[in-house]
Amino acid sequence: DKQEEDVLRELRLFLRNVIERLSLDRRFRAFTKPVDTEEVPDYLMVIKKPMDFSTLLTNIDEHKYHTVREFMADADLIWQNALEYNPDNDPIDRHIRHRACALKDTVRAIIRDELDGDFERVCEEIRESR
Numbered sequence: 038d039k040q041e042e043d044v045l046r047e048l049r050l051f052l053r054n055v056i057e058r059l060s061l062d063r064r065f066r067a068f069t070k071p072v073d074t075e076e077v078p079d080y081l082m083v084i085k086k087p088m089d090f091s092t093l094l095t096n097i098d099e100h101k102y103h104t105v106r107e108f109m110a111d112a113d114l115i116w117q118n119a120l121e122y123n124p125d126n127d128p129i130d131r132h133i134r135h136r137a138c139a140l141k142d143t144v145r146a147i148i149r150d151e152l153d154g155d156f157e158r159v160c161e162e163i164r165e166s167r
């Protein structure tokens with residue numbers, strides 16, 4: 038109904054704003070677009086569900102996320118994939134893992150500080166009612 042659509046629209050606005058702020062952070066540049074599987078031919082053999090900020094935005098615009106929890110499941114893939122694909126003890130891998138951990142902490146801090154628990158509970162109620 039109208040009020041429920043207003044809640045879901047507010048959710049999309051919040052999620053878009055989170056991604057926009059992450060995309061402005063130069064530490065997270067490697068996470069803004071899908072890993073180029075022509076440059077990295079084995080990527081899809083290792084990583085079963087690639088994810089990046091541009092794909093999250095597309096998913097938001099396609100109304101794929103009805104709760105912050107559903108969004109977080111995909112957002113977490115970004116840093117989880119980076120830790121999985123870049124495990125080596127060399128400076129390049131360690132650098133991207135450091136950024137992946139920074140992304141994990143930053144997303145959690147934004148959600149903790151800016152998401153009202155009552156708002157997420159309303160989103161979960163709407164999703165369960167459908």
Ligand SMILES: COC(=O)N1C[C@@H]2C[C@@H]3O[C@]2(Cc2nccnc23)C1
Binds near residue numbers: 067068072073077123
């Ligand atoms: C989130 O980003 C990543 O997990 N990666 C892993 C890939 C391996 C390495 O760095 C990435 C891109 C790349 N392209 C060309 C040659 N080598 C690389 C970015």
